Amino acid sequence: MLFAQEAETEEPTIEIGEPSRPVTEFIEGQLGDGPLVTLVAGSIDVIAQVVLIFVLATVVLLLLKRLIRRAIAAAVEPKSAALTRRRNLGEEGRSHAPVSVRRVQRAEALGALADSVVSVLVWTLAVLILLSTAFGISLTPLLAGAGILGVAIGFGAQGLVSDFLAGIFMLAEDQYGVGDIIDVGDATGVVEGVSLRTTRIRDVTGTLWHVPNGQIARVGNKSQEWARALLDIGVAYGTDIDAASELILTIASDMAHEEDYQEIFLDEPEIWGVENLGNDSVDIRLVVKTQPGKQYAIARELRRRVKNGFDAAEVEIPFPQRTVWLRTEQPVSLGGEDAPPFEHVLPDDAGVARARSAALRGDTSPPPADLAEAGADLDEVGDHDDV
Numbered sequence: 001m002l003f004a005q006e007a008e009t010e011e012p013t014i015e016i017g018e019p020s021r022p023v024t025e026f027i028e029g030q031l032g033d034g035p036l037v038t039l040v041a042g043s044i045d046v047i048a049q050v051v052l053i054f055v056l057a058t059v060v061l062l063l064l065k066r067l068i069r070r071a072i073a074a075a076v077e078p079k080s081a082a083l084t085r086r087r088n089l090g091e092e093g094r095s096h097a098p099v100s101v102r103r104v105q106r107a108e109a110l111g112a113l114a115d116s117v118v119s120v121l122v123w124t125l126a127v128l129i130l131l132s133t134a135f136g137i138s139l140t141p142l143l144a145g146a147g148i149l150g151v152a153i154g155f156g157a158q159g160l161v162s163d164f165l166a167g168i169f170m171l172a173e174d175q176y177g178v179g180d181i182i183d184v185g186d187a188t189g190v191v192e193g194v195s196l197r198t199t200r201i202r203d204v205t206g207t208l209w210h211v212p213n214g215q216i217a218r219v220g221n222k223s224q225e226w227a228r229a230l231l232d233i234g235v236a237y238g239t240d241i242d243a244a245s246e247l248i249l250t251i252a253s254d255m256a257h258e259e260d261y262q263e264i265f266l267d268e269p270e271i272w273g274v275e276n277l278g279n280d281s282v283d284i285r286l287v288v289k290t291q292p293g294k295q296y297a298i299a300r301e302l303r304r305r306v307k308n309g310f311d312a313a314e315v316e317i318p319f320p321q322r323t324v325w326l327r328t329e330q331p332v333s334l335g336g337e338d339a340p341p342f343e344h345v346l347p348d349d350a351g352v353a354r355a356r357s358a359a360l361r362g363d364t365s366p367p368p369a370d371l372a373e374a375g376a377d378l379d380e381v382g383d384h385d386d387v
Helices: 002-009 022-031 035-076 079-087 101-133 139-156 158-173 241-256 295-313 349-361 371-386
Strands: 181-183 188-194 198-202 208-212 227-235 270-277 282-290
Touching: 035 101, 101 158, 158 188, 227 241, 227 295, 241 270, 241 282, 241 295, 241 349, 282 295, 295 349
Parallel strands: none
Antiparallel strands: 181 188, 188 198, 198 208, 227 282, 270 282
């Protein structure tokens, strides 16, 4: 028990041994063993070891940083993209193949992180080797103390470590970048800045959110690669669904082939059918695949054009409808046998032409009185298509 208690009370101490002195031994062998010779030779020996370790650490660090730069260059512009760039060189020697800005930002961030980690590791090892070889200090107590300190820091700064690890994985997996529209739960908006610890998000009201990376449980990226605009357009129950769907699709297709929008539309608009039978309306779903981040502007413009088209084609836009029960002593007859039969209002060819023209001009004037004016509208629509 006594030996065990003594062992428990012992504390690790830094032991300083006799370091190797090859230069000192060589000089003393040539000039003799004297106090002055030993002092000068020992100083030269220590300085030589320090310089040698410094030079070796610098060379190793330069080589590792060069490898990191090559890895960054390969990540920024893969070999296939580089070949395409060289093939597409213009007459003035400028390349026309685009480079992904998103890939460049991610590669530079990871490269800066790797550069910092490599620098810390190399210089830490250099200092430890210098203490061991030049000054004869035992590294075992130092390493044990560093391990205990690391555990204490890990427990005390768990949140900070979690933020940094989440930031590293976020950059490595390319979950989002600057300019993306993301939803992280508490905040939704445009990413204005990304670091290893926090992500800055600007929402639609202008509020700038600073969200720690370690607290982001899930991320919804609304602007990566492509986006989709979903429009549930309501029509009255008395409207012919097929005719209204065809009219909506015609308006959207006309917009998709316009010069200002044909690059934003990544695919032809589609009608997915009736989405909902509501209390007051029948909802028809229109789907448009667009460039990332452009779906909101496209949806707003399509709603404007559909509204103008419905007005011109006399398609009824729904309004609140209710069934009223009248309780009286005498029965109430609504309509009767002489009431006209109920018919769907179907837009004819002239109505469709007016709708397409109105969607472009915003014209909601009454339908033309004769076929000549209808033909003029058709010619005008053709002129718009040519443009």
